[in-house]
Amino acid sequence: MLFTRFLAGGLKSPVIIGALVVILAIGVIVPVLNLAVAPGSAFHIPDHMVPLFGKYLCYAMAALALDLVWGYCGILSLGHGAFFALGGYAMGMHLMREIGDRGVYGNAVLPDFMVFLNWKELPWFWHGFDSFVFACIMVAAAPGILAFVFGWFAFRSRVTGVYLSIITQAMTYALLLAFFRNDMGFGGNNGLTDFKDVLGFDLQSGRVRSTLFFLTAFFLALNLLIAAAIVGSKYGKILRAVRDAEPRTRFLGYRPDKIKLFAWTVSAIMAGVAGALYVPQVGIINPGEFAPANSIEMVVWTAVGGRGTLVGPIGGAILVNAAKSWFTGVLPEYWLFALGALFIFTTLYLPDGVAGLIRKMVGKARSKPRGKDEETEAPAADAPAGAAE
Amino acid sequence: MTDTQSQSQSQSQPVPAAAKAPINPALAPTPSARKDTLLYLDGVSRSFDGFKAINELSFVLAMGEMRAIIGPNGAGKTTMMDIITGKTRPDKGDVFFMGDIDLTKHDEPTIAQMGIGRKFQKPTVFETQTVADNLLLSLKGERRGIPALFYRDNRKDRRTIDGILDKIRLGHRRDELAAYLSHGQKQWLEIGMLLAQDPKLLLVDEPVAGMTDAETEETARLLREIAVDHSVVVVEHDMGFVRDLGVKVTCLHEGHVLSEGSLDHVSSDPQVVEVYLGR
Amino acid sequence: MPLLRRLVLLTFAALALAFPATGARADAAEISAIVDRFATASKFPQVEAVIEALGAAGDPLAVPALRALEAGELQVAPDGRVVIERGDALLDPVTLEAAAPVEGRLKKVRTKNSIRRMIGDVISGLTLRAPEPAIRMTAAETIFASADAAQLDALEAALAEETDAGVKSRMEEARAAILLTASDDPAVQMAAIDIIADRGDQQALAVLATYANQASNADVQAAAREGVAEIESTLAMWQAGQNIWYGVSLGSVLFLAAIGLAITFGVMGVINMAHGEMVMLGAYTTFVVQETIRNSFPGAFEFSLLIALPLAFLVSGLVGLVMERGIIRHLYGRPLETLLATWGVSLILQQAVRTIFGPNNREVGNPDWMSGAFMIGEMSVTWSRLWIVVFALCVFGALLFAMNRTPLGLQMRAVTQNRRMASAMGIRTPWVDALTFALGSGIAGIAGVALSQIDNVSPNLGRTYIIDSFMVVVFGGVGNLWGTLVGGLTLGVVNKFLEPYAGAVLGKILILVFIILFIQRRPRGLFALKGRAVE
Numbered sequence A: 001m002l003f004t005r006f007l008a009g010g011l012k013s014p015v016i017i018g019a020l021v022v023i024l025a026i027g028v029i030v031p032v033l034n035l036a037v038a039p040g041s042a043f044h045i046p047d048h049m050v051p052l053f054g055k056y057l058c059y060a061m062a063a064l065a066l067d068l069v070w071g072y073c074g075i076l077s078l079g080h081g082a083f084f085a086l087g088g089y090a091m092g093m094h095l096m097r098e099i100g101d102r103g104v105y106g107n108a109v110l111p112d113f114m115v116f117l118n119w120k121e122l123p124w125f126w127h128g129f130d131s132f133v134f135a136c137i138m139v140a141a142a143p144g145i146l147a148f149v150f151g152w153f154a155f156r157s158r159v160t161g162v163y164l165s166i167i168t169q170a171m172t173y174a175l176l177l178a179f180f181r182n183d184m185g186f187g188g189n190n191g192l193t194d195f196k197d198v199l200g201f202d203l204q205s206g207r208v209r210s211t212l213f214f215l216t217a218f219f220l221a222l223n224l225l226i227a228a229a230i231v232g233s234k235y236g237k238i239l240r241a242v243r244d245a246e247p248r249t250r251f252l253g254y255r256p257d258k259i260k261l262f263a264w265t266v267s268a269i270m271a272g273v274a275g276a277l278y279v280p281q282v283g284i285i286n287p288g289e290f291a292p293a294n295s296i297e298m299v300v301w302t303a304v305g306g307r308g309t310l311v312g313p314i315g316g317a318i319l320v321n322a323a324k325s326w327f328t329g330v331l332p333e334y335w336l337f338a339l340g341a342l343f344i345f346t347t348l349y350l351p352d353g354v355a356g357l358i359r360k361m362v363g364k365a366r367s368k369p370r371g372k373d374e375e376t377e378a379p380a381a382d383a384p385a386g387a388a389e
Numbered sequence B: 001m002t003d004t005q006s007q008s009q010s011q012s013q014p015v016p017a018a019a020k021a022p023i024n025p026a027l028a029p030t031p032s033a034r035k036d037t038l039l040y041l042d043g044v045s046r047s048f049d050g051f052k053a054i055n056e057l058s059f060v061l062a063m064g065e066m067r068a069i070i071g072p073n074g075a076g077k078t079t080m081m082d083i084i085t086g087k088t089r090p091d092k093g094d095v096f097f098m099g100d101i102d103l104t105k106h107d108e109p110t111i112a113q114m115g116i117g118r119k120f121q122k123p124t125v126f127e128t129q130t131v132a133d134n135l136l137l138s139l140k141g142e143r144r145g146i147p148a149l150f151y152r153d154n155r156k157d158r159r160t161i162d163g164i165l166d167k168i169r170l171g172h173r174r175d176e177l178a179a180y181l182s183h184g185q186k187q188w189l190e191i192g193m194l195l196a197q198d199p200k201l202l203l204v205d206e207p208v209a210g211m212t213d214a215e216t217e218e219t220a221r222l223l224r225e226i227a228v229d230h231s232v233v234v235v236e237h238d239m240g241f242v243r244d245l246g247v248k249v250t251c252l253h254e255g256h257v258l259s260e261g262s263l264d265h266v267s268s269d270p271q272v273v274e275v276y277l278g279r
Numbered sequence C: 001m002p003l004l005r006r007l008v009l010l011t012f013a014a015l016a017l018a019f020p021a022t023g024a025r026a027d028a029a030e031i032s033a034i035v036d037r038f039a040t041a042s043k044f045p046q047v048e049a050v051i052e053a054l055g056a057a058g059d060p061l062a063v064p065a066l067r068a069l070e071a072g073e074l075q076v077a078p079d080g081r082v083v084i085e086r087g088d089a090l091l092d093p094v095t096l097e098a099a100a101p102v103e104g105r106l107k108k109v110r111t112k113n114s115i116r117r118m119i120g121d122v123i124s125g126l127t128l129r130a131p132e133p134a135i136r137m138t139a140a141e142t143i144f145a146s147a148d149a150a151q152l153d154a155l156e157a158a159l160a161e162e163t164d165a166g167v168k169s170r171m172e173e174a175r176a177a178i179l180l181t182a183s184d185d186p187a188v189q190m191a192a193i194d195i196i197a198d199r200g201d202q203q204a205l206a207v208l209a210t211y212a213n214q215a216s217n218a219d220v221q222a223a224a225r226e227g228v229a230e231i232e233s234t235l236a237m238w239q240a241g242q243n244i245w246y247g248v249s250l251g252s253v254l255f256l257a258a259i260g261l262a263i264t265f266g267v268m269g270v271i272n273m274a275h276g277e278m279v280m281l282g283a284y285t286t287f288v289v290q291e292t293i294r295n296s297f298p299g300a301f302e303f304s305l306l307i308a309l310p311l312a313f314l315v316s317g318l319v320g321l322v323m324e325r326g327i328i329r330h331l332y333g334r335p336l337e338t339l340l341a342t343w344g345v346s347l348i349l350q351q352a353v354r355t356i357f358g359p360n361n362r363e364v365g366n367p368d369w370m371s372g373a374f375m376i377g378e379m380s381v382t383w384s385r386l387w388i389v390v391f392a393l394c395v396f397g398a399l400l401f402a403m404n405r406t407p408l409g410l411q412m413r414a415v416t417q418n419r420r421m422a423s424a425m426g427i428r429t430p431w432v433d434a435l436t437f438a439l440g441s442g443i444a445g446i447a448g449v450a451l452s453q454i455d456n457v458s459p460n461l462g463r464t465y466i467i468d469s470f471m472v473v474v475f476g477g478v479g480n481l482w483g484t485l486v487g488g489l490t491l492g493v494v495n496k497f498l499e500p501y502a503g504a505v506l507g508k509i510l511i512l513v514f515i516i517l518f519i520q521r522r523p524r525g526l527f528a529l530k531g532r533a534v535e
């Protein structure tokens, strides 16, 4: 089948294959160490760590999505948090519906916050979220449609570089303001929380937690495979051509706006899926997820890992967030200092991230016996979008 | 197509003879003359902030013809190409391709897909991709993104690419990144990309700038070869190169055709001598 | 309305202070005698009689006593003296000098609501002929609001003597208000309506609207309705004017916050995400300056802002210079990375300020000349906003001069338009970059001084303005000061006009959406640079 062949295209690089194996292995090992190993053992992973790791993997998925547009298309999105949050809200709305009459007010039709606001009936856009399938469709559709519309306008008018970044930031900021409003019908300030079940299974139970974790790992692997297939195809080459010399591609007959729009929308959907898996694991989604700072943090995960490498951002997200967990536990005061320094250090000294560094070291080690051809490392795709046009 | 081509070549003969008086309004092509032209510009003007970069420019290219354009810096040569390829919209005037396609109504990708290829004054190749991939991206055919997801390497395309690589003498650097090519090689790669597009009309802006004499000669040979089955417009300052091409020459000045005809005819035109060749 | 009330109170305060100076009237004793009758007035009708007597005496000297009565401060001593008890002090009710101490308990002269209303009317009647025009004006206003027919005679009398044109017209309006209800001659009423409608403010609207609902004569009623409509349209104009003013003042704040960003973006092509933090640093500099002044030179508080301005410019400018030399210079040609690195700086600056000054709002005071408000017609203008608008215009003028008339400005413009060419012509672009960045940051610093006057000074101050500043820059276009000015003012005014309809949040969302759509049409903003270099 066409699509399988397309996916198989993602398996060309050994690095990707290795990463897929590792991710899936983690997806299995963590739940096993949590459920099957006795709590006393040194290998036991405590209950609260499973959703924490799950959260990291969701962030990794968001960073991967960002890399697809930033690394390969030169679009530095400062608004991917919006897609992440929209996916999260779509899932959250379904989980709210599953609460049913077990809310504080015991209202079978309306979620608690609507009862609290004295609403009489369910707003139209909440209909359908009773169905898990519908919610899953919305997880992809909500961020996908937003990205499509936004990208269609932005790319068509040839907005690029920092302008585009700023506009994406404005987008997520506008959504932040909107979702804070109570009358939007998304729970306002408090967002959606107090979830009980998913598909009838208790969210607090160890098995559901483990299943969710495995699913997150699975989707991360799937997204990585899709991204690798996209990047490895001829389309991926066009994408990079657009990144490096957008005006030139036009004179070859390509429509850069359409080319970018596809990657952009796919990336937004990936971020949405990440958000959807994030919500049941952390148990809450609120407008804070739309905060511009969140989106920019995603960028640093990608940058630290190494943009344009797909695998790098996954590692970057996990690394940075593990560091964040450690800092906020031990030295909460200093986390922002560390994060700020990380931004500066990465951009100054690690333009290709950790992955770039590793690649360079491996390349050097290998190039010695082989001669000139290998030595010439891929030039950094410097400021592709800003410089063009 | 082929018979109209031969027809048009014979029709285009009278033009150089009349080109002695370039300002003569009777020379302006009439719409009926549009029929068998490949490229037809009439009364085209374009100004930037009041500065007239193109001023009542009229220019006709017959099917299958190769034409050299010369002219001092700022004469509007590049701007003319911008107008033809849809990058710049003229303020007024007609721009027709193949007799009846109004190019002012289309954007760059559409015009490129219709069969107008362009090499830029400043060579722009895709530096982070291999030489072969640069050609692959230029290969005539599908231009939409999603089908490209399912594109498969095939022997036919590979053979085309290899053929072009031979032609532009870059076969040995096939899998190297374009960034590592020398300036002249980048110029050639861009010409190769034009060939891969297989356009009806090639617009080549200063192909030999920065090349050694030997390379310049090679390029002239290459362009003559291309001109066998393509229409070509070449902009160049290098008079030796233009002579090597051995084709009809148009001299632009201040956005306007100053003189048109054989190179000897144009270079003996006192106006051309004054504004361009000097002394 | 509350404003008017405050004005009235203020005037009476002035009144109370004014009287001792003019107090040596021949009939002070006479007034004292009447006031002393309060001692024996144990029933309400008796109290009313005394008040009426004071009114009939027609001397403003009685006002302090009446005011004290209204405020419940008028007391009767066991020895029959009437005194004012204000705080711990006992005052003579007429001269307001300290009164002799009293043995035993004081007894309050009792009042009730109807009496208090009566007092108000009597006071206004008395003050109609006060020597100070401002006091007479207030009195006329009071009568206009009450439209009490009992005041008509006093008013007519005062009107006959009135020489001040402004006061006279107010009195005429007051008379019209009385006649409108008191008279039953339609011609008189019509004339009154004309006068009131011409006045055209909220009070006039209230008087006419009330009357329009109860008028007995159809013609007069129609005229009153017409008058109401007329006033409403006048008021709508004032409202629009007020909105424009709010918009302009918001716009000049946006301009101040954005102009530094626009300069650095225009010249260097980099977005400084730490720009908001430069503004914040300026605000905290103001705080530190005021703290120092409070602790060491309390007298200089009025000048605190003038001292803070250059200091804020230096502090933010220096931080900017260090940033440019330490970080941004190494990222030239990579605008997206610059954006990220400056974001890192912004995190560090924010956390540093939080660590040093604490996470909460810090108190920055307004000097006297920045406090308070005044009215232009129906528009209220606060001094702080006015000064910020003026300040923004000064900054704009100074920058315009700097860009167009100084060597640095010339070089900056050259670099903006064509960096490579400028560099080839021997302009030291790194030096220009460093100075530009310092200048942009310094201006952000002085914007912070201005913002400290109208906003909370907290570590998050910068965050609140950064996105708005971006929008101004995106909207106005870079490389042109006018773009930023027009962009800031437009967004400010549009914002304020949207607010009443859409609410503050929705208005802001609409503006963001509008800008996202706007750059479809003009991807490089209103005042874009032209030419090939920018492509």
Ligand SMILES: Nc1ncnc2c1ncn2[C@@H]1O[C@H](COP(=O)(O)OP(=O)(O)OP(=O)(O)O)[C@@H](O)[C@H]1O
Residues within 6 Å of the ligand: B048, B053, B071, B072, B073, B074, B075, B076, B077, B078, B079, B080, B121, C530, C531, C532
């Ligand atoms: N987008 C633009 N904005 C402003 N001016 C332009 C623009 N495009 C072209 N011009 C002006 O039009 C004139 C013609 O330029 P053009 O590049 O066509 O000259 P040219 O003949 O190609 O010169 P050269 O031989 O130096 O390449 C120049 O003065 C140029 O500055």
Ligand SMILES: [Mg+2]
Residues within 6 Å of the ligand: B077, B078, B079, B121, B205
């Ligand atoms: Mg040119």
